[in-house]
Amino acid sequence: xxxxxxxxxPFSPDQSGAVSVLYELDGLIVVLDAGGCAGNVCGxxxxxxxxxxxxxxxxxxxxxxxxxxxxxxxxxxxGDAIEATSPxxxxxxxxxxxxxxxxxxxxxxxxxxRRFGLPAVYVPTTGMDFYERGELKAYEAVVSLIDRGRRDLxxxxxxxxxxxxxxxxxxxxxxxxxxxxxxxxxxTPLSLPAPDSARAIRARLAARGLSSVTYGMGGGLRGFLHAxxxxxxxxxxxxxxxxxxxxxxxNGAELETGFAFGDEPDGDFSTSLDSLxxxxxxxxRVLVVHQQVLADEIRxxxxxxxxxxxxxxxxxxxxxxxxxxxxVFLKGExxxxxxxxxxxxxxxVADRLYGRALRHTSVRVLAPLPHFxxxxxxxxxxxxxxxxxxxxxxxxx
Amino acid sequence: xxxxxxxxxxGELARRGRTDIPDHFVPACHLIYSSPATISYNSPGALGFxxxxxxxxxxxxxxxxxxxxxxxxxxxVLSSEEGYADRLFYLLMSESDLVTGNHLSKIxxxxxxxxxxxxxxxxxxxxxxxxxxxxxxxxxxxxxxxAQERCGVLVxxxxxxxxxxxxxxxxxxxIRTTIYSLLERLEVEPTTVNLMGFFTPLEPTSELFSLLAAxxxxxxxxxxxxxxxxxxxxxxxxxxxxxxxxxxxxxAEDLRVRLGMPYVELARLYDPERIHHQYHLFFxxxxxxFDDAPYLEQARLACRRFAERHAGTTFxxxxxxxxxxxxxxxxxxxxxxxxxxxxxxxxxxQYPLLERLAAVSPQTRVYAGISPTMVGYAxxxxxxxxIGKDAGVYCPDSVNVAWNGENQPFGYQGxxxxxxxxxxxxxxxxx
Numbered sequence: 001x002x003x004x005x006x007x008x009x010p011f012s013p014d015q016s017g018a019v020s021v022l023y024e025l026d027g028l029i030v031v032l033d034a035g036g037c038a039g040n041v042c043g044x045x046x047x048x049x050x051x052x053x054x055x056x057x058x059x060x061x062x063x064x065x066x067x068x069x070x071x072x073x074x075x076x077x078x079g080d081a082i083e084a085t086s087p088x089x090x091x092x093x094x095x096x097x098x099x100x101x102x103x104x105x106x107x108x109x110x111x112x113x114r115r116f117g118l119p120a121v122y123v124p125t126t127g128m129d130f131y132e133r134g135e136l137k138a139y140e141a142v143v144s145l146i147d148r149g150r151r152d153l154x155x156x157x158x159x160x161x162x163x164x165x166x167x168x169x170x171x172x173x174x175x176x177x178x179x180x181x182x183x184x185x186x187x188t189p190l191s192l193p194a195p196d197s198a199r200a201i202r203a204r205l206a207a208r209g210l211s212s213v214t215y216g217m218g219g220g221l222r223g224f225l226h227a228x229x230x231x232x233x234x235x236x237x238x239x240x241x242x243x244x245x246x247x248x249x250x251n252g253a254e255l256e257t258g259f260a261f262g263d264e265p266d267g268d269f270s271t272s273l274d275s276l277x278x279x280x281x282x283x284x285r286v287l288v289v290h291q292q293v294l295a296d297e298i299r300x301x302x303x304x305x306x307x308x309x310x311x312x313x314x315x316x317x318x319x320x321x322x323x324x325x326x327x328v329f330l331k332g333e334x335x336x337x338x339x340x341x342x343x344x345x346x347x348x349v350a351d352r353l354y355g356r357a358l359r360h361t362s363v364r365v366l367a368p369l370p371h372f373x374x375x376x377x378x379x380x381x382x383x384x385x386x387x388x389x390x391x392x393x394x395x396x397x
Numbered sequence: 398x399x400x401x402x403x404x405x406x407x408g409e410l411a412r413r414g415r416t417d418i419p420d421h422f423v424p425a426c427h428l429i430y431s432s433p434a435t436i437s438y439n440s441p442g443a444l445g446f447x448x449x450x451x452x453x454x455x456x457x458x459x460x461x462x463x464x465x466x467x468x469x470x471x472x473x474v475l476s477s478e479e480g481y482a483d484r485l486f487y488l489l490m491s492e493s494d495l496v497t498g499n500h501l502s503k504i505x506x507x508x509x510x511x512x513x514x515x516x517x518x519x520x521x522x523x524x525x526x527x528x529x530x531x532x533x534x535x536x537x538x539x540x541x542x543x544a545q546e547r548c549g550v551l552v553x554x555x556x557x558x559x560x561x562x563x564x565x566x567x568x569x570x571x572i573r574t575t576i577y578s579l580l581e582r583l584e585v586e587p588t589t590v591n592l593m594g595f596f597t598p599l600e601p602t603s604e605l606f607s608l609l610a611a612x613x614x615x616x617x618x619x620x621x622x623x624x625x626x627x628x629x630x631x632x633x634x635x636x637x638x639x640x641x642x643x644x645x646x647x648x649a650e651d652l653r654v655r656l657g658m659p660y661v662e663l664a665r666l667y668d669p670e671r672i673h674h675q676y677h678l679f680f681x682x683x684x685x686x687f688d689d690a691p692y693l694e695q696a697r698l699a700c701r702r703f704a705e706r707h708a709g710t711t712f713x714x715x716x717x718x719x720x721x722x723x724x725x726x727x728x729x730x731x732x733x734x735x736x737x738x739x740x741x742x743x744x745x746x747q748y749p750l751l752e753r754l755a756a757v758s759p760q761t762r763v764y765a766g767i768s769p770t771m772v773g774y775a776x777x778x779x780x781x782x783x784i785g786k787d788a789g790v791y792c793p794d795s796v797n798v799a800w801n802g803e804n805q806p807f808g809y810q811g812x813x814x815x816x817x818x819x820x821x822x823x824x825x826x827x828x
Contacts, residue, residue: 003500004507005487006514009476013467034528034559035429040470042431050433055772057428063560066532081428081769084400096465096529097560100495127467128492353473356482376474 001334007357008333011315012190012373013037014125016045017134017239018093019056020188022123023048025142025221028087029056030078032103033095037127044376045131047189048217055085066101075111082116088221089145089164090120091138096127119160121145131190131373132291132317135239139185139215143243146224168222180223181210183230183247186240188216190373191291193387197259200384201236204260215240232256238292238317245319257322258297261388268388269301275392276349276367277305284346286310287339289330289354290371292318298349298369298391313339316373333357349391351375358397365394402774407723407739408759411752415745421768422743424563429767432774433790448525448557448572450475453484454596455553455576457626458521461507463488463500468527468557484519486511495529505544512550520626521551521579531558553578566647573648576620582656583634588615591635593649593660594642595805598622600814603807604692608676612685637683639663641807643746665805667720667728667812669696676808689809696809700732703816707823708733713778713792715785716741716766718800719811723750725784728812730758738778739763740787764791782823796822 015031019041022029031038038058042049046056059074078090090112092105105122112120121141125134149165152158182205187198198217205212213223213230228251235241235257248255261269280286285308288295295312302310313328313336323329330336340348340361348358349367353375358366368390370379381387403421410418420426449472452460462469462485469487476482488507494500508522524544526537537554545552555575557568566574577593590609592599598621599605609617623629638660640649649660663679666672673693680687712734714722726736727750736758743751743763754761762778764771766787774791782796783789789797798818800806806814 001488001503001506001510003489003491003503004510005489006511009473009482009485010466010469010487010489013465013470015467016470030428035424035562036528036557036559037467038429038431040467042433044471044474049431053772055769057430057769060424060427060429061560062425062563063531063558066560077426077428084769085772086400095467096495096527097532099492100529100532126492127465128490128495130466353477374473375477378474378477 002332005333008336008353008374012045012131013040013127014129014131014134014137015093015095015123015127016041016373017131017136017188017190018123018125018138019046019134020131020190021135021138021142021216022091022093023054023056024052024217024219025224026088027055027091027221028078028081028085028089029054029091029093030059030081031056031093031095032059032061032074032098034058034061034097037095045190045372047195047372047377047380055081055087057081061097066097069101069103071108071111074108075115078112079116082118087118088167089160090116090118091141092120092122093134094123094125094127099126099128113160117160117163119145119149119164130316132237132239135186135188135191135216135237136242136317139239139243140246142221142224143227143247146227165225168225172222172225178211179226179229180213181205181230182212182232182234183226183244183253184212184214184234184236184240185244186216186235186237186293187214187218188237191237191239191294192217193259193294193370194381194384197384201234201259204262205234208260234258234260236293238314238319238322241293241319241322242317257293259294261297261301268385272388272391273298273301273305276394277302279365279367279392279394280306280347281364283307285343287313287343287345287348287350288369289313289315289348289350290369291316291373292322295349296322302349311343337361347394348397352379352395355395355397361397363397366397367391367394400770400773402764402777403768403770404738404762404764406759407751407755407761407763410743410763411748411755411759415748418743418745419765421765421770424742424767427767428769430769430771432766432771447471447475448555448568449485450481451569451572451596452523452525452555452575453481454621455521455523455579455626456623456629457519458523458553459484459486459511459515459519460523460525460555461486461488461504461511462525462527462557463490463504463530464525464527464557465490465529490529495533498533498535501535501540504540505547508544508548508550508552512548519550521553522548523553523555523575525555525557527557528560531556531560551579567644570644570647573645574651577632577648577652580630580633580652580656582658583631585636586616586634587636588613589618589635590614590616591618591620591632591638591658593620593638593640593645595619596621597803597805599641600804600806600810602814603810604689605808608680608687608689608692612680612687614685637661641665641805665720665807665811667725667815668731669693669700669809669812672696672808672812692809696812699813699816703820704732706820709735710782710823711735711737711780713738713740713780713783713788713795715739715783715788715791717787718785719802719806720784720800720815721747721750722785723747723754726761727754727757730754736761737780738788738791740766740785740791742767782819784819798822
């Protein structure tokens with residue numbers, strides 16, 4: 001049955017994806033919920049919560065707020081929180097409750113800007129999609145905020161967005177930050193292998209003589225000033241690919257995908273794939289399940305080391321141009337089991353939690369590939385090196 | 398990014414009174430900050446016993462959570478860590494379900510699929526719905542009745558309505574009523590008592606069991622100790638219910654009205670003299686024999702020894718522990734300790750205990766963990782020891798005793814065990 005999960009458990013929802021993009025941007029992030037959604041985001045989907053402060057709040061909606069649409073109370077609460085936190089902007093993040101009562105986000109944002117003089121954006125998430133949809137919506141919201149600010153600034157319009165862009169540009173000028181060579185999109189804890197991955201990507205690019213900005217982790221709001229300025233874009237997740245594609249279509253930047261792990265013989269990635277390949281059943285068909293960009297990178301490396309075909313499957317958004325004919329977008333748990341059974345995969349490279357759904361299939365070995373959007377902290381590696389090493393420690397299903 | 402976190406002395410809180418609680422403590426008055434220390438408060442289902450794990454205390458049951466993806470997310474981690482992943486199933490809603498209500502019509506088929514994969518098959522399926530169904534006015538009782546007829550298994554409705562957290566039936570109170578909803582009145586056994594309130598068993602060394610046995614009570618039931626549905630149903634024969642957590646009051650009242658089972662409330666306290674007073678009132682009130690002198694003496698001895706060794710120790714007390722933070726703080730002060738900070742939500746119900754602390758330590762500061770100003774909290778309180786998981790986060794340089802284990806401490810033995818654990822921690826042993 002579509003929607004029924006008997007073995008797997010729910011993935012990170014879209015509101016978590018939205019917060020993961022907004023987390024380090026110095027905004028006041030208000031999850032429009034009763035408390036549970038924000039608690040889930042902060043407690044289970046945001047590994048930075050325990051060590052990096054961010055003004056993520058729940059709107060604390062109650063039944064009568066929803067029934068009577070008491071936006072005035074929400075605005076009053078926002079005013080107090082703005083006073084307490086001095087944010088650069090306000091971001092409203094949707095959940096199932098505003099989805100049901102059809103909250104007019106745009107009107108709320110207009111009112112916030114008028115009343116408090118701060119730029120406001122909204123991310124129309126519903127809690128019913130998976131995280132990558134929320135990431136994309138949040139990227140779009142922030143990019144368009146900066147766009148709007150530039151436009152207003154150009155028109156000499158005195159708006160909160162223009163003031164924000166002017167302030168960010170002034171700061172950028174003070175630090176003499178130039179336009180980075182590469183803009184890395186999709187770099188959030190929910191899509192990356194490990195907490196240090198964004199730093200590792202920047203380091204690998206630096207080793208090639210390229211400066212970079214990572215949007216999601218380690219970038220900051222100022223980095224978005226260069227969203228359209230960087231001439232090279234690197235997408236490390238499908239949501240990153242979708243937003244980068246839009247930017248490239250506008251400014252003609254060169255778009256690549258992948259993690260730039262490199263395939264040097266003595267590198268972590270290469271060593272792990274060598275070990276993994278030696279553990280897989282000979283000649284068998286292999287399935288890699290993760291977010292598409294990472295899965296594709298592992299597939300490409302593995303193909304050089306095994307005889308049989310290696311396919312990619314994902315429960316999350318898949319970009320058509322990155323898909324091969326045998327790759328599968330999974331619409332649910334039943335389809336996952338059916339695909340594995342019908343194609344006779346004997347080995348799977350995936351998060352260990354998927355193992356529960358594989359008990360009655362032909363799969364014999366599972367190479368662990370933790371995905372925070374599925375198993376959260378349960379199997380989360382401390383470092384990217386741990387992530388890569390762990391891949392070779394196959395387990396029997 | 399932020400200014401000073403809001404705090405107020407407990408003396409000032411007491412002076413203002415229960416009708417003038419500062420807005421920072423009232424969730425409806427501000428945005429809610431999900432500080433790392435208060436996650437479990439902000440999200441009832443986020444840590445430990447939320448609605449989902451609580452409902453599964455019914456033996457031989459499984460849960461079907463019917464909700465948007467987001468409502469179920471925490472279960473991924475918690476069910477793995479706490480070992481109930483095999484008993485939790487999910488029917489995720491789509492946006493079209495919001496319009497059509499189609500998710501409700503899928504429930505019977507979903508239950509059939511669940512029954513086909515469970516070995517052994519469950520005897521009870523608890524169906525849980527969330528905020529969106531609260532707004533849609535879903536009649537889950539009707540849906541569950543229909544599913545029960547079709548599937549041949551008990552189907553119990555339950556509600557995780559975070560929107561109603563400060564309402565008349567908050568989720569954690571409502572789920573306690575659900576848990577006991579399958580009980581039917583059996584022939585009354587005069588020497589049987591049910592303990593209500595906790596989702597895990599009372600610490601077996603608590604003197605409450607001995608005192609009840611000495612008074613002639615032969616059987617003490619706890620839902621968390623029942624291994625089978627039949628053992629659970631035997632609770633219907635109890636003479637009366639003993640309510641150990643106020644959140645179970647509504648469930649006990651439901652059993653009183655529905656099954657004619659009376660109930661008595663006992664609070665979890667840490668001051669031995671008050672524990673003695675409470676036992677005295679209870680046992681005399683229900684006409685049972687009672688002699689707690691040996692237990693009281695042991696607790697007094699433990700208090701004297703702790704006071705001698707640790708007088709002047711500074712403490713911070715949080716709300717994520719098996720105690721009321723104000724009552725526990727007042728007790729610590731009575732032992733000669735200094736309580737510098739309490740991290741807790743404040744409600745009108747807490748005033749009797751809050752006023753006790755104010756009387757002995759008016760300068761103790763109370764922080765509102767959910768206040769937006771707490772985003773600016775910067776470990777400004779320095780103490781020797783902290784009690785509660787949240788207080789440990791707020792005072793990272795202190796010795797922390799989380800005191801939130803699964804087995805529930807109660808009575809004199811609870812005091813003795815807490816002081817022993819504090820002593821071990823303060824003297825360098827493992828907490």
